[in-house]
Amino acid sequence: MGMKTDGRLLRGEQTRRLILRHAMDIASVDGLEGLSIGRLATDLGISKSGLFAHFGSKEELQLATVAAGREVFQAEVVEPARALPPGIARVRALLxxxxxxxxxxxxxxxxxxYAISAEFDARPGRIRDAIAANRxxxxxxxERSLERAVELGELPPDSDVPQLAFELESHVLHAVGASLLYDSAEPFTRARAAVATRLAA
Structure with missing residues (x-):
C-alpha cells in the first residue's frame, strides 16, 4: 500500500511540475492573467478536475506560478553565483x-x-504581495553582496550601497525589456558595459 501511495504522490508531483512549467511559459508572454485552468487543461491534455485537484483556483495557480518562477531564478542566477567567493566577483556573477x-x-x-512584476505593480492583493516579497x-x-564587497575593500568605504544596487538592477531590467521589444541582443551588450563601468567607478 505504501509503495502504491508513494507512486501516486510521485506522479502527482511530476504532473504539478509539468503544469507549472507550462504556466510559467504562458505567464512570461501573456502574464499571469493569461493563465486559466481551462487553457492549461486543453494545452496539456489534463482534465479540469485534475488541475483543480492541484491548485483549486486561478489565484492559487497564479501564486504557485510566482513561487515556481522564484525557484527557477534561484537555480539559474543565485545558486551558481554563490559558488564564487563573497565580494565583487559574486556581485558580477549575480548580474x-x-x-x-x-x-x-x-x-x-x-x-x-520582469514580466509579472510589470503586470501587477499597481494591483494590490496576494499576487502583488508575493511578487513584491520575491523582488x-x-x-x-x-545589497548584502555589495556590502560584503565594501567590507573586503573591493568597493569604496563610502559607497551608497542601496543606490548602487538600484542602478545596477536598472541596467539589467532595461536590457531585459528592450531586448524583447526590439528582438535584439544589443541591450544586453550595453547593459554589461554599463554594469562594468559602474562597478569600476
Whole structure:
C-alpha cells in the first residue's frame, strides 16, 4: 500500500511540475492573467478536475506560478553565483547570470520575474504581495553582496550601497525589456558595459 501511495504522490508531483512549467511559459508572454485552468487543461491534455485537484483556483495557480518562477531564478542566477567567493566577483556573477538567464530565453518571454512584476505593480492583493516579497528578497541579497564587497575593500568605504544596487538592477531590467521589444541582443551588450563601468567607478 505504501509503495502504491508513494507512486501516486510521485506522479502527482511530476504532473504539478509539468503544469507549472507550462504556466510559467504562458505567464512570461501573456502574464499571469493569461493563465486559466481551462487553457492549461486543453494545452496539456489534463482534465479540469485534475488541475483543480492541484491548485483549486486561478489565484492559487497564479501564486504557485510566482513561487515556481522564484525557484527557477534561484537555480539559474543565485545558486551558481554563490559558488564564487563573497565580494565583487559574486556581485558580477549575480548580474551576469541574470542577464544570461534572460538572454537565453529559458521562458519564451524572457525573464518571468520582469514580466509579472510589470503586470501587477499597481494591483494590490496576494499576487502583488508575493511578487513584491520575491523582488525585495532579491534586492536585499544584491545589497548584502555589495556590502560584503565594501567590507573586503573591493568597493569604496563610502559607497551608497542601496543606490548602487538600484542602478545596477536598472541596467539589467532595461536590457531585459528592450531586448524583447526590439528582438535584439544589443541591450544586453550595453547593459554589461554599463554594469562594468559602474562597478569600476
Amino acid at each position: 551576469e547570470r541574470w542577464m544570461d538567464y534572460a538572454e537565453r530565453r529559458i521562458f519564451p518571454g524572457g525573464c518571468i520575474i 525585495a528578497d532579491w534586492q536585499a541579497y544584491l
